[in-house]
Amino acid sequence: MNIPGEKKTDDIGVESKNLAKPPQIIGLTVNGRQHIFKVGVDIQPNTTLRDLLKERLGLYSPKEMCQGDGSCGSCTVMLDGKPVLSCLTLAVDCDGKSVETVEGIAEAGHPLIDAFRNNYAYQCGYCTSGFIVAAKALLDRNPNPTDEEIVKALSGNICRCGAYAAIISAVREAAERLKGG
Amino acid sequence: MRTIRKFEFLNARTIDEAVNTLAAYKGKAWPFAGGTDILRMMRFQPLPENLYPEVLINLKTISPSLEYIKEEDGILSIGALTKLVDIANNALVGERYSALANAANKVASPQIRNMATISGNICQLTHCLYFSKPDNRFHCLRKGGSECPAQLGDNRYCSIFGDVNGCVAVNTSDIAPALIALNARIKTNKRMVNAGEFWDVRVPGSTILDEDEIVVEIQVPRPPPDAKSVFMKFSIRSSIDFPIVNGAALIGDGVARIALNAVAPKPYRATKAEEVLKGKTIDETAAEEAAIAAVSEASPLSFNKWKISVAKAIVKRMVLNTKSR
Ligand SMILES: Cc1cc2nc3c(=O)[nH]c(=O)nc-3n(C[C@H](O)[C@H](O)[C@H](O)COP(=O)(O)OP(=O)(O)OC[C@H]3O[C@@H](n4cnc5c(N)ncnc54)[C@H](O)[C@@H]3O)c2cc1C
Ligand code: FES
Ligand code: FES
Numbered sequence: 001m002n003i004p005g006e007k008k009t010d011d012i013g014v015e016s017k018n019l020a021k022p023p024q025i026i027g028l029t030v031n032g033r034q035h036i037f038k039v040g041v042d043i044q045p046n047t048t049l050r051d052l053l054k055e056r057l058g059l060y061s062p063k064e065m066c067q068g069d070g071s072c073g074s075c076t077v078m079l080d081g082k083p084v085l086s087c088l089t090l091a092v093d094c095d096g097k098s099v100e101t102v103e104g105i106a107e108a109g110h111p112l113i114d115a116f117r118n119n120y121a122y123q124c125g126y127c128t129s130g131f132i133v134a135a136k137a138l139l140d141r142n143p144n145p146t147d148e149e150i151v152k153a154l155s156g157n158i159c160r161c162g163a164y165a166a167i168i169s170a171v172r173e174a175a176e177r178l179k180g181g
Numbered sequence: 182m183r184t185i186r187k188f189e190f191l192n193a194r195t196i197d198e199a200v201n202t203l204a205a206y207k208g209k210a211w212p213f214a215g216g217t218d219i220l221r222m223m224r225f226q227p228l229p230e231n232l233y234p235e236v237l238i239n240l241k242t243i244s245p246s247l248e249y250i251k252e253e254d255g256i257l258s259i260g261a262l263t264k265l266v267d268i269a270n271n272a273l274v275g276e277r278y279s280a281l282a283n284a285a286n287k288v289a290s291p292q293i294r295n296m297a298t299i300s301g302n303i304c305q306l307t308h309c310l311y312f313s314k315p316d317n318r319f320h321c322l323r324k325g326g327s328e329c330p331a332q333l334g335d336n337r338y339c340s341i342f343g344d345v346n347g348c349v350a351v352n353t354s355d356i357a358p359a360l361i362a363l364n365a366r367i368k369t370n371k372r373m374v375n376a377g378e379f380w381d382v383r384v385p386g387s388t389i390l391d392e393d394e395i396v397v398e399i400q401v402p403r404p405p406p407d408a409k410s411v412f413m414k415f416s417i418r419s420s421i422d423f424p425i426v427n428g429a430a431l432i433g434d435g436v437a438r439i440a441l442n443a444v445a446p447k448p449y450r451a452t453k454a455e456e457v458l459k460g461k462t463i464d465e466t467a468a469e470e471a472a473i474a475a476v477s478e479a480s481p482l483s484f485n486k487w488k489i490s491v492a493k494a495i496v497k498r499m500v501l502n503t504k505s506r
Contacts, residue, residue, distance in 0.1 A: 020191035020202040020238050045190035045237075046223070067182055068224050070217055071421055073292060082266075082295045088220045089296065092190045093239060134291070155420035156290025 031104030050086035073157030123161035204393035261300035280410035309350035361440035362429035405434035472497035
């Protein structure tokens with residue numbers, strides 16, 4: 001979807017024929033809906049995917065517990081089916097990609113949502129959306145995970161309130177429900 | 182909440198475009214791969230104003246893609262932009278180059294391994310507590326300053342093998358020791374470099390790369406059939422955290438290569454330990470001797486003598502782990 005730059009020279013007066021070009025339009029699918037953003041208008045080069053989801057689309061589920069340090073997982077979203085940190089992902093780097101957030105997971109009626117509620121898998125709830133996305137990614141590729149596999153898949157997410165045991169139970173319950181249990 | 186510092190973002194379509202653009206901006210453009218290291222730097226801004234990139238050049242748009250893993254004629258070739266998750270999960274890498282697969286599997290967290298690339302990992306900025314403090318709180322040597330606050334300050338995680346150009350921050354790449362133990366080569370657009378010679382201590386960079394030079398491929402020769410490679414990492418938490426000491430070893434079939442990282446400003450090849458193991462059968466005594474030799478040249482700072490014991494334990498365990506096949 002990138003439109004090659006129209007300018008023949010760039011700011012430093014170098015012939016731009018054999019130089020890298022800025023992306024101008026970013027198209028991405030979020031929770032099944034397509035969106036187009038103009039670079040420099042709707043988004044800037046330093047706009048993160050989390051900023052875009054929040055500021056342009058009103059999706060508040062990705063949090064920023066560690067303030068974008070990469071060390072908490074509360075901003076986790078699915079990018080082309082894999083959990084990534086939306087605080088360290090640039091919106092301009094997402095052209096043609098597909099994003100899924102907890103809003104989409106809930107809309108699709110995924111059993112993880114009820115399982116987190118049934119197991120009280122949170123206290124303050126600030127980490128919850130990150131955990132649910134990481135757990136959804138696990139169940140998508142491994143519908144029958146062992147406890148060890150659950151722990152590994154969730155090892156990039158921090159819960160300050162220490163709800164880990166309940167979170168693991170919730171993922172186990174969701175896996176059971178997906179099997180029809 | 183801190184926003185990321187402003188920059189221009191350019192997509193390179195070829196290696197030529199990437200390096201021409203890097204050359205045109207004379208050090209003011211930096212390569213951009215997974216972004217997990219560079220964006221954190223652009224957000225917390227540890228550097229002085231004059232050292233930041235104004236332009237980030239996206240290498241992921243290069244075609245043909247630099248994301249691949251293949252083995253031909255006994256050489257494993259990994260494209261520079263291959264994601265760590267794909268290296269960790271690759272069956273071939275896991276079987277024949279297990280130190281590398283295990284190292285990739287121990288970097289940061291699952292989310293970061295889905296984003297981060299092998300070239301970004303080996304080019305990450307070395308840092309200490311002081312270097313990383315936001316807003317250039319400590320204008321240290323690696324920022325063009327005149328002193329190293331870690332020498333007399335909190336140096337508990339710093340080098341146990343002295344300074345390089347005055348800096349005692351450690352290189353925290355988990356991939357680096359695996360590449361050195363496996364005798365890998367790093368291919369750039371200009372040259373081929375042995376892994377052992379790839380790292381440096383600069384203002385603020387951590388590699389020998391020129392301004393207009395990028396890593397394009399990592400090449401690892403297939404280890405001899407009866408040699409085994411291992412990786413080990415000590416960190417505070419078993420996930421997310423940077424290594425406090427890590428290491429990799431390739432031992433057997435007449436070969437003994439041992440590398441440690443996070444113990445010095447550059448990855449540290451434990452040649453003394455390798456010499457001890459030459460011609461020896463691996464047992465408890467040989468492993469202990471190798472471990473003692475590995476740290477024989479250590480010279481700890483005021484707060485990090487304890488890291489010597491960690492490094493020693495890691496070398497001993499790695500050596501013993503190469504025994505059981
Ligand atoms: C919370 C957290 C925990 C971490 N834990 C670990 C850990 O445990 N172990 C570890 O090893 N690392 C760790 N890291 C550091 C680092 O982010 C990752 O190792 C990662 O591999 C960097 O890769 P990237 O592709 O995201 O790099 P980027 O951020 O894109 O780039 C990093 C640097 O490399 C340069 N670069 C990238 N590609 C090239 C190329 N092809 N040629 C020349 N230069 C290039 C960039 O200009 C930049 O300076 C951690 C990071 C975070 C945020
Ligand atoms: S906000 Fe903590 S990892 Fe993104
Ligand atoms: S419930 Fe509070 S951080 Fe997890």
